[in-house]
Amino acid sequence: MDRTGPLSVIAASLRRERERHGISLTELARRAGIAKSTLSQLEAGTGNPSVETLWALAVVLDVPFSRLVDPPAAPVQVLRAGEGMAIPSEHAPFSGTLLAACPPGARRDLHVIAGEPGPQRAADSHIPGTTEHMIVTSGRWRAGPVGGEVELGVGDYARFPGDRPHTYEALTPGCSAVLVMEYV
Numbered sequence: 001m002d003r004t005g006p007l008s009v010i011a012a013s014l015r016r017e018r019e020r021h022g023i024s025l026t027e028l029a030r031r032a033g034i035a036k037s038t039l040s041q042l043e044a045g046t047g048n049p050s051v052e053t054l055w056a057l058a059v060v061l062d063v064p065f066s067r068l069v070d071p072p073a074a075p076v077q078v079l080r081a082g083e084g085m086a087i088p089s090e091h092a093p094f095s096g097t098l099l100a101a102c103p104p105g106a107r108r109d110l111h112v113i114a115g116e117p118g119p120q121r122a123a124d125s126h127i128p129g130t131t132e133h134m135i136v137t138s139g140r141w142r143a144g145p146v147g148g149e150v151e152l153g154v155g156d157y158a159r160f161p162g163d164r165p166h167t168y169e170a171l172t173p174g175c176s177a178v179l180v181m182e183y184v
Contacts, residue, residue, distance in 0.1 A: 009070070010047075010054070063127070085097060092121035096111050097111060110178070115139075122167050125163050127183060130163045131162055132159070132182070133157070133179070137178060140170075145160050
């Protein structure tokens, strides 16, 4: 997969949002709990970001995840299965692919997620007011806020607060789901 395009989008987005907040590279890295060198590489378009790193940066910058990874879109956009940039987790057999971001003024992002049995993916709190909507398309998942996780099968839907720590765990091989992030 060619990661040059997506990495350049992430680099430009991080720089734009950091400058909009008027904070230094060092300060953003400190607040997000990541190494300054990691952030420097991301802004240079040479890093290899994990979903955890990008979420941490989005929370500190108070923006939806999609604002960091989604390039400007054409009026009609088709994303074929497997063509999106799957961003892997550092700690679990999990990846997320942004399918569609909200246009200006709206606040919702659409992702497809994939997972395999293994350690659960622990997600930190997103920006205040975030709600997650999850629809399972294959396999069985356990997901939801820490202490309130639910088990879901194909076709099941769950809504839960994304502004609290939460988890995703694939219980069977080949799990996938559609995840809608709603920001208030």
